[in-house]
């Protein structure tokens with residue numbers, strides 16, 4: 422079995438950030454990144470649907486240690502290239518083992534054994550960078566009569582080589598993905614029908630805007646807290662800013678209950694005005710041979726149906742975890758600072774923000790992991806294990822994909838301020854590592 426001090430699982434933004442800080446803080450440390458896919462980038466390697474791009478500004482979504490120098494909103498393929506360039510620039514790519522899927526972690530005798538579909542590894546620590554969603558099974562609503570439908574059905578997570586050219590396309594969904602892909606699909610398709618059960622908040626980003634990381638950090642967070650403190654007036658302000666909103670498409674949920682979708686240089690609003698596009702605010706009833714039947718009885722004829730219906734949330738890549746031969750149920754754990762789990766020694770995991778850049782949290786968590794390892798090295802300690810303490814867990818957002826998977830998340834959380842980057846920045850950097858909640862041995 423190959424032996425490394427740290428095993429990192431996943432080579433998306435979280436995996437690359439983790440590797441960067443480990444290398445910087447511990448030049449002699451040995452680590453390996455294990456990646457199930459054939460290339461790095463995670464989300465940005467997988468998502469290939471037309472128009473795929475960031476919703477967050479790239480000033481904060483790019484790495485602080487390798488600033489992004491492109492436009493404010495990054496296109497999917499450019500983000501993928503940027504991640505690869507970063508991995509090459511910092512000699513991280515050579516430490517990634519591709520096409521290797523981790524199946525289980527087992528802690529015994531003060532070490533981890535990571536089992537994969539290729540070979541097994543021994544390590545002192547695990548850092549799980551497996552993202553937040555199920556890579557295999559996205560959210561795919563089932564409607565009656567799917568066998569009848571003669572057209573093609575594709576989910577945005579599994580785009581493959583799907584073509585929209587000259588097709589009658591139906592897009593089911595109203596979130597960020599539907600909003601970013603619509604303008605790109607409209608350019609190719611003969612006709613596009615958007616089927617939206619419930620409208621989403623959509624705001625515009627000026628593609629020419631230039632800014633700085635610091636400015637964008639404060640601007641985004643002030644906007645977020647303003648919208649949470651003065652919910653009604655903030656909603657009114659957004660509605661008055663965009664002629665798009667009318668009595669049929671004002672969302673029923675509060676602004677920032679979910680990440681708002683972003684239109685770039687009004688591209689979504691412009692696409693809606695073309696005579697190729699129509700919008701149905703209706704639920705789907707069933708499939709028909711030639712299309713989709715809505716609950717009001719109307720049939721939308723389409724030869725391609727795009728499911729922009731989102732993801733299924735999943736923590737820790739669905740990997741089985743055993744501690745001293747006992748299988749861990751994550752639902753019975755407490756989430757320590759959103760980066761460790763009670764009862765699981767020497768095990769860290771990343772998750773990001775919904776109201777701010779994912780990368781920003783990966784960086785502060787990675788720095789906290791480095792501080793923890795440095796503390797343990799200095800004191801000659803072998804294990805760090807959080808205790809089962811904290812409050813009953815509350816989801817950071819009431820998005821359906823989180824609520825659907827709530828029983829797979831920890832039932833308690835301790836000092837996890839999952840909507841407050843500035844607070845976490847200060848806490849992670851300046852509070853004591855041995856805070857009485859993590860058991861160091």
Ligand SMILES: Cc1cc2nc3c(=O)[nH]c(=O)nc-3n(C[C@H](O)[C@H](O)[C@H](O)COP(=O)(O)OP(=O)(O)OC[C@H]3O[C@@H](n4cnc5c(N)ncnc54)[C@H](O)[C@@H]3O)c2cc1C
Nearest residue numbers: 431433434435457463464475476477522523551552738779
């Ligand atoms: C279309 C889209 C747009 C987005 N836009 C934004 C945005 O603008 N701003 C923002 O903050 N966030 C955005 N997000 C959220 C996005 O997921 C995160 O920003 C970020 O890319 C997640 O990085 P990650 O490294 O944590 O996880 P991922 O990118 O999901 O990478 C996880 C990696 O782990 C690997 N893995 C998983 N399980 C295993 C296993 N068992 N064995 C081996 N490898 C495994 C996967 O193959 C994958 O490569 C967007 C998401 C999508 C889908």
